[in-house]
Amino acid sequence: MAINTADNKKPNSHNDERRQMIEFRELSKSYGKFEAVKSLSLNIARGEVFGFLGPNGAGKTTTIKMMMGILVPSNGGVSVDGINCHDDGAEVKRRVGYLPDNPIFYDYLRGREILQFVAEMHGYSRKDAAMRADQLLMDFGLEEVTEEFAVNYSMGMKKKLGLACALIHEPPVLILDEPTNGLDPRASRDVQERLLNSAAQGKTIFLSTHLLDMAERMCTRVGIIHRGALVATGTPQEIKESVSSGGSLEEIFLKITEETGADTTDHSLSGA
Numbered sequence: 408m409a410i411n412t413a414d415n416k417k418p419n420s421h422n423d424e425r426r427q428m429i430e431f432r433e434l435s436k437s438y439g440k441f442e443a444v445k446s447l448s449l450n451i452a453r454g455e456v457f458g459f460l461g462p463n464g465a466g467k468t469t470t471i472k473m474m475m476g477i478l479v480p481s482n483g484g485v486s487v488d489g490i491n492c493h494d495d496g497a498e499v500k501r502r503v504g505y506l507p508d509n510p511i512f513y514d515y516l517r518g519r520e521i522l523q524f525v526a527e528m529h530g531y532s533r534k535d536a537a538m539r540a541d542q543l544l545m546d547f548g549l550e551e552v553t554e555e556f557a558v559n560y561s562m563g564m565k566k567k568l569g570l571a572c573a574l575i576h577e578p579p580v581l582i583l584d585e586p587t588n589g590l591d592p593r594a595s596r597d598v599q600e601r602l603l604n605s606a607a608q609g610k611t612i613f614l615s616t617h618l619l620d621m622a623e624r625m626c627t628r629v630g631i632i633h634r635g636a637l638v639a640t641g642t643p644q645e646i647k648e649s650v651s652s653g654g655s656l657e658e659i660f661l662k663i664t665e666e667t668g669a670d671t672t673d674h675s676l677s678g679a
């Protein structure tokens with residue numbers, strides 16, 4: 408089963424083009440003969456919180472790495488705010504805050520130093536970088552570990568520090584790979600609340616996850632990727648209604664990702 412959408416259409420009016428913040432155009436990636444991402448076409452509008460859902464190995468991280476210019480597409484492309492992610496990675500990074508699945512820091516820099524360093528890399532003066540760092544450390548409840556080396560941070564603290572790094576230059580777009588992976592429920596809830604605050608400020612958020620309850624709580628729209636192909640997009644409610652009435656998103660997700668193994672039926676849901 409595949410649920411397809413009007414996303415696959417190219418924007419055909421000036422208004423459409425201005426509305427879109429992230430545009431995937433037949434984005435594909437092969438590792439040797441293995442197709443990890445298959446002709447992904449999708450538009451994400453400004454201000455959307457888009458959940459990119461998929462089981463292990465579906466192609467989420469590969470897609471995000473192409474968005475960040477870390478991997479070169481085998482075919483097609485992706486742009487952020489009209490800028491091609493492959494051709495002009497530096498411009499894209501000015502507009503995007505990126506949280507990798509496993510954020511890596513210089514182990515022997517302290518939390519405050521890492522944030523200041525990232526802020527200065529984004530062009531803030533030393534004084535402004537220090538102020539931004541202090542503000543974010545407080546926002547994320549890390550004020551008690553500002554002088555601790557990152558090597559000693561727990562997974563939850565590292566994720567929060569990574570998110571603070573992603574937000575430090577106040578980007579309009581956040582691209583987050585499994586933002587709550589490995590967090591305990593309290594830390595996960597903290598991070599989700601922080602992201603909802605960012606969404607309320609009008610940021611466009613593209614996040615990958617396999618946690619369906621989080622997607623349901625946070626996302627204005629979701630896309631399900633399975634074996635490299637986008638098989639469904641729509642609001643969580645639309646997806647639930649399209650497959651069966653009354654089912655949870657988890658049930659739908661299991662159903663879709665089970666059936667798509669053998670079936671490529673198209674199910675159109677919503678426009679971009």
Ligand SMILES: Nc1ncnc2c1ncn2[C@@H]1O[C@H](COP(=O)(O)OP(=O)(O)OP(=O)(O)O)[C@@H](O)[C@H]1O
Binds near residue numbers: 443461467469
């Ligand atoms: N460098 C690589 N070389 C070969 N195959 C790769 C490489 N990186 C990823 N793959 C394969 O591509 C597929 C997609 O991987 P990817 O990491 O994008 O999935 P994912 O959806 O992020 O999975 P997970 O939720 O487990 O992190 C997987 O089958 C993976 O084994």
